[in-house]
Amino acid sequence: MNKAKLPIEKHRIQRGPNCSKVRIGAVPLLIAWFAVFPAPAHAYIAAGDRVFPGTLILPQIAPTDETYIQGATPFSGTPLVAPAFRGTDAIGIFGKTLTEGLGIRLREVYSRVDRAGASSRYGWQNLTATAQYMAVLDGPHEFLFSVGVDRQFGGTGAGRVQRRGFSGLGATTPSIYFGKGLGDLDIGYLRPLAISGTFGYLIGDKSPRPDLLMPGFAIEYSIPYLVSKVRALDLPDLIRALTPITELFLMTPAGQAHGVTTTALIAPGVSYAGEGWQFGIEAMIPMTRATGRGLGVTAQFHLSLDYLFPNSIGRPLFSPP
Amino acid sequence: MRNCVMRRRTAVTVIAAVALGFFSIRTARTTTQQSGTVVALSGQCFAEAGGWRRALRIGDPIYVGDTVDVPTDAKLQLRMGDGSVISLASGSRMTIHTFEIGTRGQQRDARLTLATGLLRAVVSPVSQPSIFEVDCAAGKAAVGSTDWFMEAQPGSVRVGVLTGSVILTSLATGRSVTIPARWGARLEAGLDPVAARLWSAEEFADVIGRTDVR
Numbered sequence A: 001m002n003k004a005k006l007p008i009e010k011h012r013i014q015r016g017p018n019c020s021k022v023r024i025g026a027v028p029l030l031i032a033w034f035a036v037f038p039a040p041a042h043a044y045i046a047a048g049d050r051v052f053p054g055t056l057i058l059p060q061i062a063p064t065d066e067t068y069i070q071g072a073t074p075f076s077g078t079p080l081v082a083p084a085f086r087g088t089d090a091i092g093i094f095g096k097t098l099t100e101g102l103g104i105r106l107r108e109v110y111s112r113v114d115r116a117g118a119s120s121r122y123g124w125q126n127l128t129a130t131a132q133y134m135a136v137l138d139g140p141h142e143f144l145f146s147v148g149v150d151r152q153f154g155g156t157g158a159g160r161v162q163r164r165g166f167s168g169l170g171a172t173t174p175s176i177y178f179g180k181g182l183g184d185l186d187i188g189y190l191r192p193l194a195i196s197g198t199f200g201y202l203i204g205d206k207s208p209r210p211d212l213l214m215p216g217f218a219i220e221y222s223i224p225y226l227v228s229k230v231r232a233l234d235l236p237d238l239i240r241a242l243t244p245i246t247e248l249f250l251m252t253p254a255g256q257a258h259g260v261t262t263t264a265l266i267a268p269g270v271s272y273a274g275e276g277w278q279f280g281i282e283a284m285i286p287m288t289r290a291t292g293r294g295l296g297v298t299a300q301f302h303l304s305l306d307y308l309f310p311n312s313i314g315r316p317l318f319s320p321p
Numbered sequence B: 001m002r003n004c005v006m007r008r009r010t011a012v013t014v015i016a017a018v019a020l021g022f023f024s025i026r027t028a029r030t031t032t033q034q035s036g037t038v039v040a041l042s043g044q045c046f047a048e049a050g051g052w053r054r055a056l057r058i059g060d061p062i063y064v065g066d067t068v069d070v071p072t073d074a075k076l077q078l079r080m081g082d083g084s085v086i087s088l089a090s091g092s093r094m095t096i097h098t099f100e101i102g103t104r105g106q107q108r109d110a111r112l113t114l115a116t117g118l119l120r121a122v123v124s125p126v127s128q129p130s131i132f133e134v135d136c137a138a139g140k141a142a143v144g145s146t147d148w149f150m151e152a153q154p155g156s157v158r159v160g161v162l163t164g165s166v167i168l169t170s171l172a173t174g175r176s177v178t179i180p181a182r183w184g185a186r187l188e189a190g191l192d193p194v195a196a197r198l199w200s201a202e203e204f205a206d207v208i209g210r211t212d213v214r
Helices: A002-013 A223-230 B002-033 B201-211
Strands: A045-047 A050-054 A066-074 A085-097 A102-115 A120-126 A130-137 A141-153 A169-183 A193-206 A211-221 A242-254 A262-274 A277-286 A298-302 B034-042 B044-049 B052-055 B061-062 B068-070 B075-080 B085-088 B092-101 B107-124 B131-135 B140-142 B147-153 B156-163 B166-168 B176-179 B183-189
Touching: A045 A141, A045 A169, A045 B061, A050 A169, A050 A193, A050 A223, A141 B052, A223 B183, A242 A277, B034 B092, B044 B061, B068 B075, B075 B166, B085 B092, B107 B201, B140 B147, B140 B156, B156 B166, B156 B176, B156 B201, B176 B183
Parallel strands: B107 B131
Antiparallel strands: A045 A050, A066 A085, A066 A298, A085 A102, A102 A120, A102 A130, A130 A141, A141 A169, A169 A193, A193 A211, A211 A242, A242 A262, A262 A277, A277 A298, B034 B061, B034 B075, B044 B052, B044 B068, B068 B092, B075 B085, B085 B107, B092 B107, B107 B147, B131 B140, B140 B166, B147 B156, B156 B183, B166 B176
């Protein structure tokens, strides 16, 4: 295909039936999800005998001492049509508890942006910090509820890898989080099911960064819970440690959209739990055209510092002796 | 006259038999291996062995084979031969199956059973590889040098660790979970151990309070 014709192809796409909704968001083949939007984080949190394993898309539902690395990239073979871009992110997160219920988390993302007909760009995204407080922890009912606020510090990243117009603009996101296991219900083999979720409201510092509503849910079926709380089954070791999980994350503008449209991402995958570590991998499937095209994959390796170093770095900064 | 002599002989025989039996028991008891000593208690606690039940006082020895009974509203603390301290909460029953200490205290083989109730064990360090195991109906816990709690309930057991680490193993499935300091885990009979989790300060305060003998 002649590269000179590519803009015309894009123009045709935008003239489709949904062209009014598909503007900025329709162009990317796969959004650099983690670079542009608030913190994905891993949850290694327990409520009673329920451990909420790693989520790779949704924010963490409670503070903990942890660190992990995560990567997210489109599957190979995804076509790249100008002026679309393809983002690949390497993410590092460090979480620290201040007290048992209060913690902070820092996140940095290093992005590679592939562009059709141009060289790739590399750089850091804006630094993000989160403060989170677990307000309710009900072990017998496997329920927890947290509140938090997430702050993206504008101007701390490289503008060349940020969404156009977003460079230098920060955002603040107050959020609520919850997790609920179904183990306290008399539902037999469905007891390993759990649901966790979040609801955030991103407030952009100023135009053109729009405010966003950001609900998300994850549903999981914990095989470790099955064999430790429901029924002794003769399963291979690999299976015994797996938790199939599916996450759904939506973002929709609230108020002035500035060209941003509703996006939705569904991510089915599995999490493997070791002692003090977890590995998770999920497919990323865009559910709207504005979210992107093509499939992606994200993988995460997580260390629980409170398990591995319980008397030093894994201990809350302010805790009783 | 003849009846009188017979009565005297019978009485002497009975007294001799009782005395012989008493000293035989004493001899047997003193040759049984002592595993620890009562260092604190509140309420009335007992030790049972061979069908005998004796009330415990501070300073009394505890032997291998004894089952220690701590009734409701009582608490008991033992100092074992290796320096470890075991505290038992109200409503606990614990049996000492083995408590062997090598020369100079460098080795240890301690195997206990917690039938019911809650214990706190501050296990002393030893220089050589050692065994310190507590089992119950659902599973067993193996420790090194650590400060930890074990509560045996009908059909389950839970373990919490203050310092060190404990390996909790299911007797039914043979699968284990390692519990580090500040963490705890549960095990239900016939199943794998539940994944370990952080214990809250309130959870530790509860088991500390219940095993605190003051």
